[in-house]
Amino acid sequence: MTHFLSRACSGLSVLAAVFYFSTGSASLAQVAPGTVFSDCDDCPELTMLDNGTAIGTTLVTLAQFRAFAEETGVPGTESCFVRISTRWDNAQGKGWMDPGFEQGDDHPAVCMNWLEATAYADWLSEKTGQFYRLPTYEESVAVTAAGATTAYWWGDDFGEVCARANAADVNFKAAFPDDKRKILTCDDGFAYTSPVTAFPPNPLGIYDAVGNVWQWTNTCLKGDCSNALFRGASWVVPAKNHFRNDGQWSDRIILRNSAVGFRVLRDAQ
Amino acid sequence: MRAFLLATVLAVLASFAHAQLLLPKPELRVEKDCEDCPEMVILPDGLYMSRAPVTVSEFRAFVEETGYKNTGWGCKWNFSGFEQGPRHPVTCVTFEGAELYARWLSQKTGKDYRIPTGEELTYAVRAATTTNYWWGQQVGRDRATCLGCGRALDAEGTTPVDTFEANPFNLLDALGNVWIWTTDCTSADCTERFLLSGGWSSPPSDLRMSKRIYNGVTVPFNTYGIRVVREFE
Numbered sequence: 001m002t003h004f005l006s007r008a009c010s011g012l013s014v015l016a017a018v019f020y021f022s023t024g025s026a027s028l029a030q031v032a033p034g035t036v037f038s039d040c041d042d043c044p045e046l047t048m049l050d051n052g053t054a055i056g057t058t059l060v061t062l063a064q065f066r067a068f069a070e071e072t073g074v075p076g077t078e079s080c081f082v083r084i085s086t087r088w089d090n091a092q093g094k095g096w097m098d099p100g101f102e103q104g105d106d107h108p109a110v111c112m113n114w115l116e117a118t119a120y121a122d123w124l125s126e127k128t129g130q131f132y133r134l135p136t137y138e139e140s141v142a143v144t145a146a147g148a149t150t151a152y153w154w155g156d157d158f159g160e161v162c163a164r165a166n167a168a169d170v171n172f173k174a175a176f177p178d179d180k181r182k183i184l185t186c187d188d189g190f191a192y193t194s195p196v197t198a199f200p201p202n203p204l205g206i207y208d209a210v211g212n213v214w215q216w217t218n219t220c221l222k223g224d225c226s227n228a229l230f231r232g233a234s235w236v237v238p239a240k241n242h243f244r245n246d247g248q249w250s251d252r253i254i255l256r257n258s259a260v261g262f263r264v265l266r267d268a269q
Numbered sequence: 270m271r272a273f274l275l276a277t278v279l280a281v282l283a284s285f286a287h288a289q290l291l292l293p294k295p296e297l298r299v300e301k302d303c304e305d306c307p308e309m310v311i312l313p314d315g316l317y318m319s320r321a322p323v324t325v326s327e328f329r330a331f332v333e334e335t336g337y338k339n340t341g342w343g344c345k346w347n348f349s350g351f352e353q354g355p356r357h358p359v360t361c362v363t364f365e366g367a368e369l370y371a372r373w374l375s376q377k378t379g380k381d382y383r384i385p386t387g388e389e390l391t392y393a394v395r396a397a398t399t400t401n402y403w404w405g406q407q408v409g410r411d412r413a414t415c416l417g418c419g420r421a422l423d424a425e426g427t428t429p430v431d432t433f434e435a436n437p438f439n440l441l442d443a444l445g446n447v448w449i450w451t452t453d454c455t456s457a458d459c460t461e462r463f464l465l466s467g468g469w470s471s472p473p474s475d476l477r478m479s480k481r482i483y484n485g486v487t488v489p490f491n492t493y494g495i496r497v498v499r500e501f502e
Binding site: 220222223224225226227252254 | 424
């Protein structure tokens with residue numbers, strides 16, 4: 001009897017080991033904090049955090065969002081707020097397929113409303129068996145700050161912004177010469193969105209923690225869940241307060257904007 | 270035998286009384302204290318409350334007489350960002366603006382108008398029901414204006430205040446269409462106040478009276494509106 005049990009046990013442990021190596025360490029609970037992994041071929045890369053949740057290493061890219069949108073029929077040219085000269089215009093015929101400027105597959109997807117961003121997280125959950133959602137505002141701030149107590153994740157000097165993030169810089173000014181706001185005079189290399197790994201990551205290894213596009217969060221505006229917060233500022237934003245770790249803005253959950261995208265969060269198992 | 274008959278008759282009478290056959294329903298009375306004043310219903314507890322959210326035309330009378338302007342950030346009472354007729358609820362009025370309107374009504378009529386407390390508004394909207402919405406557990410269709418209330422124009426803007434059936438206390442737009450400012454504060458300094466009852470852009474779950482949102486007293490939104498109350502005199 002003991003002999004049989006020990007054989008069964010060793011058989012199980014062999015099976016477990018085979019399972020462990022064949023699936024990779026990613027899908028198991030004991031992933032070390034800081035590890036970068038993904039749950040499927042088309043899934044966004046995730047960075048494991050200390051508390052067992054995993055945050056999207058990058059913003060959701062156009063290629064990743066396209067895989068979802070084409071499978072589930074998310075309209076790509078219905079309507080989206082695009083920047084025209086000095087103002088925002090809710091333009092018909094614009095959408096994630098055509099936000100009004102050129103985008104590569106590795107650029108962040110834009111022009112999805114909060115409902116569509118949430119649907120993407122639900123779709124990932126169904127696909128992988130893990131629980132994906134948008135991060136809350138507090139989670140997003142914590143991941144951006146990465147433990148720092150400075151105003152921006154890189155320190156207190158906003159002058160470094162063009163080396164750290166995609167903001168409204170001289171390239172933006174060239175594309176929108178009539179914009180009367182005080183546009184930054186440094187050069188970040190991009191007028192519109194940039195590839196999601198174009199700028200250096202923050203100390204947690206998170207790319208575009210601020211800049212490039214605003215990121216939808218799972219948090220309602222003052223309890224009003226017809227408006228959701230987004231944070232992180234974007235390629236249209238020159239004002240430094242929005243690049244702070246706790247900088248935020250909000251909009252109605254049914255509206256789409258060519259400067260708003262998102263990243264996902266995977267809950268602890 | 271006679272005692273038994275008497276008992277039977279009494280029992281039958283009692284059952285009639287139980288069925289409230291003897292008491293007529295209270296009359297639904299609506300009063301107006303001046304030409305441009307909002308219609309007031311008399312709630313069972315004796316408080317007068319505006320039958321509907323204050324409309325654009327009612328608010329216009331106030332603006333024309335007082336020269337009221339909401340300056341600064343945000344939308345304006347006559348520029349909400351979507352089409353509004355005279356019977357639509359006025360939006361983009363700050364809490365401070367709402368108090369000015371109530372004060373103006375008081376001066377005009379000699380009655381003591383004010384903004385309702387959360388408790389007063391909840392009492393009036395629930396109308397003695399205990400379900401999620403005054404009409405039942407489910408949001409259903411064609412009961413109110415919200416995002417997901419089953420209308421073609423969902424989340425496009427406000428609708429006239431008399432679009433839907435009134436609640437049992439005769440309140441129009443008791444839920445949905447616009448959030449209603451209350452005097453309830455989020456903190457002791459009262460820089461922010463609660464709003465109740467859900468708006469045209471709200472998901473149905475926000476139309477339950479257990480849901481509260483809040484904002485600064487100087488902030489206008491095109492999903493916020495007002496009701497007024499006054500005491501019985």
